[in-house]
Amino acid sequence: MSENSKIKDFSIELDKFDSIKIHDSELLIIDKVIQEFAPEIAFLYQIREDESEEQQIKTGRLHENRILGIILKFYLEGKKKITTGEVEQEYKKFFKDIARSTISTYLNMLKKESTLYKERDGRTVYYIFYEDPPKGIKPFWFTRIFCIVPAYFERALYFAGLYFSVEKYADQYIAKFKSGNRKTLIRNFKFLIGIIILNIFKNRSSKCVLCQFSKREMYDKLEEMMKIAIKDRADVLPEEMLEILVGKYSEIPMFDGIFIKGEEDEDKIIENILKFSDDYKKDLDFQIMVSRRRKTLRLKQQEALENQDIEV
Numbered sequence: 608m609s610e611n612s613k614i615k616d617f618s619i620e621l622d623k624f625d626s627i628k629i630h631d632s633e634l635l636i637i638d639k640v641i642q643e644f645a646p647e648i649a650f651l652y653q654i655r656e657d658e659s660e661e662q663q664i665k666t667g668r669l670h671e672n673r674i675l676g677i678i679l680k681f682y683l684e685g686k687k688k689i690t691t692g693e694v695e696q697e698y699k700k701f702f703k704d705i706a707r708s709t710i711s712t713y714l715n716m717l718k719k720e721s722t723l724y725k726e727r728d729g730r731t732v733y734y735i736f737y738e739d740p741p742k743g744i745k746p747f748w749f750t751r752i753f754c755i756v757p758a759y760f761e762r763a764l765y766f767a768g769l770y771f772s773v774e775k776y777a778d779q780y781i782a783k784f785k786s787g788n789r790k791t792l793i794r795n796f797k798f799l800i801g802i803i804i805l806n807i808f809k810n811r812s813s814k815c816v817l818c819q820f821s822k823r824e825m826y827d828k829l830e831e832m833m834k835i836a837i838k839d840r841a842d843v844l845p846e847e848m849l850e851i852l853v854g855k856y857s858e859i860p861m862f863d864g865i866f867i868k869g870e871e872d873e874d875k876i877i878e879n880i881l882k883f884s885d886d887y888k889k890d891l892d893f894q895i896m897v898s899r900r901r902k903t904l905r906l907k908q909q910e911a912l913e914n915q916d917i918e919v
Contacts, residue, residue: 629653631700634760636767637804644801647905648836652808654829655701655756657820669820670713673702675722676754679740680761683859685868688726688733701756742861749861750818758859759811763804765867766856769877770800780881787885795884795891798898799852802841806857809833814862839901843894848883856880 634653641649657669677697681689691714695707714734717723726733740753749755769776777792812830815821841849856876858864867873884891 629655629701629760634700634764636771637760637763640767640770640801640804644797645805645836645840645902647902647909648805648832651829651832652805654825655815657818657822667713670705670709671717672752672818672820673698673754673756674710674713674717675752676757677701678723678734678736679753679755680757682736682740683758683866683868684761688735690731690733694734697757701760740861743863744861746814746862747817750814754818755811755814755859759807759814762857762859762867763807766800766803766807769880770797770804773797773800776877776881780878780885784885787881791888792881792884794895795888796881798840798891798895799880799883802837803852803857805833805837805840806853809837810858810862839905840894840898843890843897845887845890848887848890851879851883 638649638653641652645652674694677694678689680697681687681693691707691711694714695710698705698710714723718725718734721737723734724737726735741749773793773796777787777789777796780792781787781789809830812826812833816823816826816830818826854863855865860866865876867876
């Protein structure tokens with residue numbers, strides 16, 4: 608089956624599932640990057656579907672899994688003490704809304720299981736991991752306990768913020784290193800950030816495939832589509848650059864990525880991406896030229912298939 612046929616079949620299948628998309632306004636900045644950088648996959652990158660929720664089975668374990676995933680997201684931001692209200696707000700971003708009392712019930716159950724513990728500050732109650740989440744664990748076992756959706760979307764949100772602040776960072780780089788053409792740095796920086804974000808969602812789908820609650824065939828297809836989009840934009844770039852971008856910046860620390868806030872200085876991340884943008888400008892010139900042609904072709908093919916469906 609051709610790559611374009613795979614995209615068409617997946618698009619038809621997703622037309623039935625509007626509820627599996629994430630619509631939170633704070634996350635729309637990610638959508639703006641995707642629409643600009645990889646519009647041919649704008650309809651699919653954010654999908655999520657849980658078989659347990661659809662069939663109303665194992666929903667208790669599903670809620671615990673999601674709540675721990677939300678607390679993991681905060682943990683990766685350096686925030687270790689979480690209130691019920693904060694969990695409730697984050698739950699609405701990524702999943703179908705549930706009552707605050709339900710969230711409170713499952714937080715207390717996790718506390719009884721010694722997964723979390725409580726700390727009081729006046730009338731405020733905080734929930735904290737009893738043990739720090741493991742690093743270097745196989746994703747299959749990790750996803751048995753933690754939903755990884757919030758952590759990956761938060762990582763994508765961070766890089767989307769860099770994407771739209773590029774002019775400031777390019778000016779700082781030029782002033783510091785007396786190197787680089789401003790227009791080229793901005794173009795290359797945005798292109799590399801786009802690749803990082805696509806890889807974040809590819810990494811996320813590869814973990815969702817392993818989740819006990821998910822529709823695995825859906826995430827298998829999503830991962831395949833993300834790989835096509837990445838290949839269109841990265842297949843002629845040097846391996847040494849991709850190892851950093853793919854292996855570290857687009858992965859969460861549990862699976863050998865970096866802590867964006869913690870071990871690694873945020874300014875250093877930005878500076879490194881700008882340095883790649885400067886040092887590999889010839890490679891990026893060629894890759895961007897090839898990628899633009901492929902993006903145009905994908906969109907034309909997609910439009911032709913949509914028109915074909917209408918005529919039928």
